[in-house]
Amino acid sequence: MGTLMACKNQESVDDGGRSLIRSPSGACDGDLVDQATSSTPVFVYVLAFFSALGGFLFGYDTGVVSGAMLLIKKEMNLNALWQELLVSSTVAAAALSALTGGFLNGWLGRRICILVASAIFTAGGLLLSFAPDKGVLLVGRIIVGLGIGIASMTVPVYIAEVSPTHLRGQLVTINSLFITGGQFIASVVDGAFSYLSHDGWRYMMGLSVVPAVLQFFGFLFLPESPRWLLQKGFSQEASRVLSRIRGRSDVDEEFETIKASIDEEKDSGGDGPVILRILNHGPTRRALIVGCGLQMFQQLSGINTVMYYSATILQMAGVRDDKQAIWLAAATSATNFVFTFVGVWLVERVGRRKLTLGSLLGTGLSLSLLAVGFLLSAQHSPSITLHPVDLYNSSCSHYGSCESCMLDPSCGFCYRENTTEVYDSSCVPVDEASSDHAAWGRCSNQTDLSPFWAYNYCPTSYSWIILMGLILYLAFFAPGMGTMPWTVNSEIYPLWARSTGNACSAGVNWIFNVLVSLTFLHVAQFLTYYGAFFLYTALVVLGMFFIWACLPETKGLQLEDIEQLFNGPTCFCGDMSPNDDRHVQYAPVNNYNSCHSDNDGSDVD
Ligand SMILES: O[C@H]1[C@H](O)[C@@H](O)[C@H](O)[C@@H](O)[C@H]1O
Numbered sequence: 001m002g003t004l005m006a007c008k009n010q011e012s013v014d015d016g017g018r019s020l021i022r023s024p025s026g027a028c029d030g031d032l033v034d035q036a037t038s039s040t041p042v043f044v045y046v047l048a049f050f051s052a053l054g055g056f057l058f059g060y061d062t063g064v065v066s067g068a069m070l071l072i073k074k075e076m077n078l079n080a081l082w083q084e085l086l087v088s089s090t091v092a093a094a095a096l097s098a099l100t101g102g103f104l105n106g107w108l109g110r111r112i113c114i115l116v117a118s119a120i121f122t123a124g125g126l127l128l129s130f131a132p133d134k135g136v137l138l139v140g141r142i143i144v145g146l147g148i149g150i151a152s153m154t155v156p157v158y159i160a161e162v163s164p165t166h167l168r169g170q171l172v173t174i175n176s177l178f179i180t181g182g183q184f185i186a187s188v189v190d191g192a193f194s195y196l197s198h199d200g201w202r203y204m205m206g207l208s209v210v211p212a213v214l215q216f217f218g219f220l221f222l223p224e225s226p227r228w229l230l231q232k233g234f235s236q237e238a239s240r241v242l243s244r245i246r247g248r249s250d251v252d253e254e255f256e257t258i259k260a261s262i263d264e265e266k267d268s269g270g271d272g273p274v275i276l277r278i279l280n281h282g283p284t285r286r287a288l289i290v291g292c293g294l295q296m297f298q299q300l301s302g303i304n305t306v307m308y309y310s311a312t313i314l315q316m317a318g319v320r321d322d323k324q325a326i327w328l329a330a331a332t333s334a335t336n337f338v339f340t341f342v343g344v345w346l347v348e349r350v351g352r353r354k355l356t357l358g359s360l361l362g363t364g365l366s367l368s369l370l371a372v373g374f375l376l377s378a379q380h381s382p383s384i385t386l387h388p389v390d391l392y393n394s395s396c397s398h399y400g401s402c403e404s405c406m407l408d409p410s411c412g413f414c415y416r417e418n419t420t421e422v423y424d425s426s427c428v429p430v431d432e433a434s435s436d437h438a439a440w441g442r443c444s445n446q447t448d449l450s451p452f453w454a455y456n457y458c459p460t461s462y463s464w465i466i467l468m469g470l471i472l473y474l475a476f477f478a479p480g481m482g483t484m485p486w487t488v489n490s491e492i493y494p495l496w497a498r499s500t501g502n503a504c505s506a507g508v509n510w511i512f513n514v515l516v517s518l519t520f521l522h523v524a525q526f527l528t529y530y531g532a533f534f535l536y537t538a539l540v541v542l543g544m545f546f547i548w549a550c551l552p553e554t555k556g557l558q559l560e561d562i563e564q565l566f567n568g569p570t571c572f573c574g575d576m577s578p579n580d581d582r583h584v585q586y587a588p589v590n591n592y593n594s595c596h597s598d599n600d601g602s603d604v605d
Contacts, residue, residue: 041245041246041247043244043245043247044162044163044164044167044171044245044246045171046222047158047159047162047222047223047245048159048162048163048171048174048175049174050214050215050218050219050222051114051155051158051159051175051215052155052159052174052175052177052178053118053178053211053212053214053215053218054114054117054118054151054152054154054155054175054178054215055151055152055155055175055176055177055178055179055182056178056179056181056182056185056211057117057118057121057147057148057151057182057208057211057212057215058148058151058152058179058182059178059179059180059181059182059183059184059185059186060182060183060185060186060207060208060211061090061121061124061144061145061147061148061182061186061208062090062091062148062182062183062186063182063183063184063186063187063190063333064186064189064190064204064205064208065086065087065090065141066087066190066308066311066329067186067187067189067190067191067193067194067204067326067329068190068200068201068204068205069083069086069087069201070194070326071193071194071197071200071201071204072086072137072201073434074197074434075198075199075201076133076134076137077433078134079432079433080435082134085138086134086137086138086141087517088514088517088518089138089141089142089145090141090142090144090145090148091145091510091513091514091517092145092510092514093141093142093143093144093145093146093148093149094145094146094148094149094152094510095149095507095510095511095513095514096146096149096507097145097146097147097148097149097150098149098150098152098153098503098506098507098509098510099149099503099504099506099507100149100503101113101149101150101153101154101499101503101506102153102274102499102500102501102502102503102504103499103500103503104116104150105153105154105157105499105502105503106274106499106500109224109225109228109229109232110154110157110158110161110224110225110228111158111219111222111223111224111225112224113150113154114151114154114155114158114215114219115216115219115220116150117147117150117151117154118147118151118212118213118215118216118219119212119216120143120144120146120147120150121144121147121151121208121209121211121212121215122209122212122213122216123143124140124141124143124144124146124147124208125140125144125205125206125207125208125209125212126206126209127139127140127143128140128141128144128202128205128206129202129203129205129206129209130202130206131202140205144208147212149506149507149510152486152506152509152510153499153502153503153505153506153507154502155175156172156175156486156487156489156490156502157225157490157498157499157502158225159171159172159174159175159490160172160490160491160559161225161226161227161228161498161559162225162226162245164246165556165557165558165559166348166556167348168491168559169347169348169352169487169491169554169555170344170347170348172486172487172490172491173340173343173344173347173483173486173487174344175486176340176343176344176482176483176486176487177337177340177341177343177344177483179340180333180336180337180340180478180482181337181340183307183333183336183337184330184333184334184336184337186204186333187326187329187330187332187333187334188330189203189204189207190204190326190329190330191323191326191327191330194323194326195323223241223244223245224237224241225241226238226239226241226242226245226255226258227258227495227559228495229241230255230258230259230262231262231495231496235259238255238258239251239255242254242255254558257558257560258495258560260560261494261495261560262495262496265494265495265496274496274497274499274500275500275504277496277497278493278497278500278501281497282566282567283563283564283566283567284493284494284497284501284563284566286566286569286570287492287493287497287501287563287566288493288497288501288504288505289550289570290488290492290550290551290552290566290570291485291488291489291492291493291501291502291504291505292504292505292508293546293547293550294356294484294485294488294489294505294547294551295485295489295505295506295508295509295512296508296509296512297360297481297485297539297540297542297543297546297547298481298482298485298509298512299509299512299513299515299516300512300516300536300539300540300543301360301363301367301477301481301536301539301540301543302367302516302520302533302536302539303477303481303482304513304516304517305516305517305520305532305536306370306470306473306474306477307332307333307336308517308520309520310328310329310332310470311325311326311328311329312456312457314328314329314332314467315454315457332470332474335471335474335475335478336474336477336478336482337478338478339474339475339476339477339478339479339482340478340479340482340483342478342479343355343478343479343480343482343483343484344483346479347483347484347487347555348555351553351555352484352487352488352551352553352554352555353547353551353552353553355479355480355484356480356481356484356488356547356551357480357544357547357548358476358480359476359477359479359480359481359482359484360480360481360540360543360544360547361476361544362472362475362476362477363473363476363477363480363481363540364537364540364541364544365472365476366469366470366472366473366475366476366477367469367473367533367534367536367537367540368533368534368537369465369468369469369472370466370469370470370473370533371469371530371531371533371534371537372465372469372530373462373463373465373466373468373469373530374466374528374529374530374533375530376460376462376465377403377458377460377462377463377466377529378403378528378529378530380460380461380462381401381402381403381458381460382401382402382413382415382421382422382425382458382459383400383401383402383425384399384400384401384402384405384413384425384426384427385423385424385425385426386424386425386426387426388426388428388441388442390428390429392429394410394411394429395408395410395411396408396410396411396427396428396429397427399411399427402415402422402425402427402454402458402459403458403528405427406454406455406456406457406458407524407525407528408525409430409456409521409525410429410430411427411428411429411430412427412428412429412430412435412438412443412453412454412455412456413425413426413427413453413454413455413458413459414426414427414428414438414441414442414443414451414452414453414454415451415452415454415459416451416452417452417459422459424451426441426442428440428441428443430455431444435455435456436453436455437453438453485505485509488551488554489501489502489505489506490502491554491559491562492554492562492565492566493563494560494563495559495560520532523535546571549571549572550570550571550572552565552566552572
């Protein structure tokens with residue numbers, strides 16, 4: 001490997017942008033830096049937009065189901081198992097297809113995979129909106145999941161491969177913006193169609209066809225990634241596409257750098273299944289550990305539990321009307337979306353490492369605030385004052401407070417309240433067909449005069465702490481932990497391992513997504529809600545150690561150079577990040593001629 005060299009465009013110091021363009025000889029090319037940073041052709045934004053529609057569909061299809069489910073379960077009389085199946089089948093299918101997507105990506109290319117994903121999204125959306133019964137709904141949800149898996153691993157790779165170095169982080173992070181944007185739009189659509197109690201869900205699910213068709217037709221006219229083309233030996237096409245994307249004809253330097261790295265890899269005689277080659281090749285194996293670790297900790301921070309649980313949190317805060325709860329849940333996903341902009345803005349300014357660490361720190365603090373809120377609510381949980389005769393002698397009749405009653409999934413809390421206190425409270429079995437009311441007694445038939453029914457939560461006056469924790473959590477999670485795992489994974493693998501590396505890490509993301517959401521209620525049952533949130537806090541602290549110790553800074557490096565960051569030990573314990581400002585000197589290139597190598601000259605080789 002040649003010495004890692006860096007150039008810094010002085011003009012981009014102010015906004016924090018950094019350019020490192022390496023020619024095959026290792027020399028910095030001032031003109032190239034100039035062209036790359038000063039005139040980014042619009043075309044690259046068009047490419048990023050059409051690819052990020054895949055992220056939008058990922059967000060929309062995972063987000064829309066919660067609101068749609070409220071209507072579907074009534075119309076199709078779904079029990080809890082079917083509801084669970086319709087939600088988790090999509091995520092499980094996404095895990096499977098993300099894992100196999102790596103093979104498809106390397107074989108067919110990024111563009112074909114994006115086309116396939118948008119065709120799958122279209123077919124799934126149509127099937128869902130015309131589904132005659134729950135069986136077809138399940139098939140539709142699985143199909144959509146297959147599309148999500150492929151899109152989630154292909155889109156960041158494609159955007160990273162077409163982006164100029166100085167914009168790569170920002171453009172890939174736009175995909176995350178589209179994910180949270182999709183979740184937000186889904187919640188607004190859920191709110192709007194919730195008034196249409198008959199068939200409203202068909203529109204909610206069916207609307208995803210619009211961006212899917214748009215992406216499909218867009219990609220019919222958009223080019224393949226030049227890096228993939230070159231890897232497959234289509235040199236002329238690769239050079240033509242690269243010039244088109246860069247908006248200029250002199251792309252030789254970049255072209256040669258990519259080619260040199262492909263030739264180098266060919267010379268080293270790689271053979272056999274890519275995953276085995278990754279595992280046998282130190283730097284790539286270490287990159288894979290870091291990439292999968294990031295994705296695992298993203299999900300272990302409990303984002304999807306918090307998002308999913310937001311409606312209940314809002315109910316605890318006293319929002320009882322279903323419609324109002326739906327709209328307030330839209331406010332939650334809006335917070336997630338708005339704070340993702342902060343990530344897009346910061347990624348090229350502060351870099352991936354600091355952004356992720358700062359985000360995790362805030363996420364951990366907010367999780368402990370959430371936990372404290374739940375702890376105080378539990379300690380001041382209303383007691384049960386009425387004990388109606390329970391003919392079936394269910395477990396519900398044994399509880400003394402709302403806290404223990406609501407932690408039992410078969411019971412709910414029935415109560416009246418005035419401005420200061422809860423009174424006339426009882427713990428009764430929930431109706432098996434619908435958790436909206438009790439199986440029998442005062443809360444079994446909801447009228448305006450009947451008492452309130454709380455399933456899965458307790459009324460509390462500490463809900464404001466929980467609400468604050470929720471908002472702070474999203475504000476800290478969204479810019480860093482929500483975005484960086486996808487961005488960093490799109491850039492840390494060498495070309496030959498990029499599809500497989502991203503497939504594995506996206507697969508890890510989806511697997512932990514299923515694990516965390518499926519286990520949440522059980523964990524809450526064993527540890528109580530505050531215990532569950534303290535557990536997530538502990539996992540976030542572990543994640544911070546991992547990221548502090550093992551995540552190098554990739555900002556400003558050309559994709560072909562990033563592999564060198566993993567030449568040392570997997571974890572460099574924070575103070576040895578090879579791309580720290582302390583280790584790489586960026587030379588002012590006002591005159592675009594001066595260029596320094598690392599300060600000790602020894603480099604990361
Ligand atoms: O990066 C995304 C994003 O933060 C979403 O809000 C979340 O639902 C996904 O699981 C995650 O992968």
